[in-house]
Structure formats: structure tokens, C-alpha cells
Amino acid sequence: FALGALAIFLYMGIEVGVPNFVQQYLTNEMKIPAGTVGMLVAVYWFMMLIGRFVGASIGGKVSSRTMITTVSVATLALVLFGMYAPTDVLVAFPGVDWGSLTVVWQDVPVGIFAFLLIGLCTSVMWGGIFNMAVEGLGKYTAIASGIFMTMVFGCAVMMFIQASVADAVGYIQSYWVVVFCAAYLLFYALVGSRVSKREE
Numbered sequence: 001f002a003l004g005a006l007a008i009f010l011y012m013g014i015e016v017g018v019p020n021f022v023q024q025y026l027t028n029e030m031k032i033p034a035g036t037v038g039m040l041v042a043v044y045w046f047m048m049l050i051g052r053f054v055g056a057s058i059g060g061k062v063s064s065r066t067m068i069t070t071v072s073v074a075t076l077a078l079v080l081f082g083m084y085a086p087t088d089v090l091v092a093f094p095g096v097d098w099g100s101l102t103v104v105w106q107d108v109p110v111g112i113f114a115f116l117l118i119g120l121c122t123s124v125m126w127g128g129i130f131n132m133a134v135e136g137l138g139k140y141t142a143i144a145s146g147i148f149m150t151m152v153f154g155c156a157v158m159m160f161i162q163a164s165v166a167d168a169v170g171y172i173q174s175y176w177v178v179v180f181c182a183a184y185l186l187f188y189a190l191v192g193s194r195v196s197k198r199e200e
Contacts (some may be wrong), residue, residue: 001144004148006188007192008133008154010184011125011154011185013177013178014122018175019045033104035095035097036106040108044118047117049123052123055123055127059124065189068128072189076183078117078118079115079175082111082172083172083175085109085110091109093107125185128189129188133193
């Protein structure tokens, strides 16, 4: 159970850290207009919406362990691609100039779109982690649910850690924090959740 609570804690760092530091990187380092950055970040949350629908449709057919394993591996692949994709390969993306109410096109590094696709992965993480962590808890499930809800403060902690790393080595390299979080979720799906179950 404790390993599951830690998984929720770190998952929050992925869900919020990815779009936040995409926004920071594009705005502060690449100087892309806010109208375009806002549209890009919205894609991440739209991917989460799509992922929720897909997850709901296949949730009864795929085990939580399989689902978390799959999305953790996908997250690792997407983060690493986003970090190391060539920055000179650009994709035109539309944004809105709210001053003139016109559509403007901005060149965006292709790696950014890998970060945005992580929304598909994070959309099913909470439910999958929860299912594995409460397995076998019986009457203590309600108490465990309350503890899980307190673990959302991992968002603030992990954001602080990633921001500190970004200040030291840059926005893109700060995504090693996300890599660590996703790697732990993979460990939890493959090993940690089984250990917790045996201990119970």
C-alpha cells in the first residue's frame, strides 16, 4: 500500500509537470507567443480527455497492471524523445493573436508534441494505480482512499523539484524528474504492487 501511495505522489508530478514546463520552455526560452503556447498546452489536456474515454472503454478488458506498465513505458519513450528530438525539425502550429483576433502560425520543435502526447498516458494512471494499491485491503479501502487523496500534494513537491532542476540545468533537462517518476510507476506495476500484496 505504501508503495502505491508513493506511486500516486509521483504520478502527480508527471501529470502537472509535463504541461507546465512545456509552457515555461516555449514562453521563456523560445519566446513563442502566449496565444500559440496556450493552444499547445490545451492539446495535452485534450489528450487526457481522449485517454479517459479510451481507458473507460477497455478498462474491463485489460488489467490495471498491464495498463500502467504500458502507459509507463510509453511515457518514458515520449519524454526521452521530447528531450532529445532535433530542435531544428519544426512543425507549424496555429495560435490566436487575441489583440487582432487572427490565427497565427508558429514553428514548434517536433519534440514538444511528444510531451503533449503524454496526456494520453496520464489519463489512466490514477485509476490503475488505485486499483493495484487497494487490492486485498477489504474494509480498509475507504481509509486508503483518503490517504491517496492526500498524496495529490505530490504535485506541489514534484513541481518544486523540477523547477529547481530547471533553474540549474534548463527546462528540457528538468524532464529527467519526469523520467524518474515514470520509471518508478513502471517498477510499481511490475514489482512493487506484487510486493505490497504479499506483505498484506
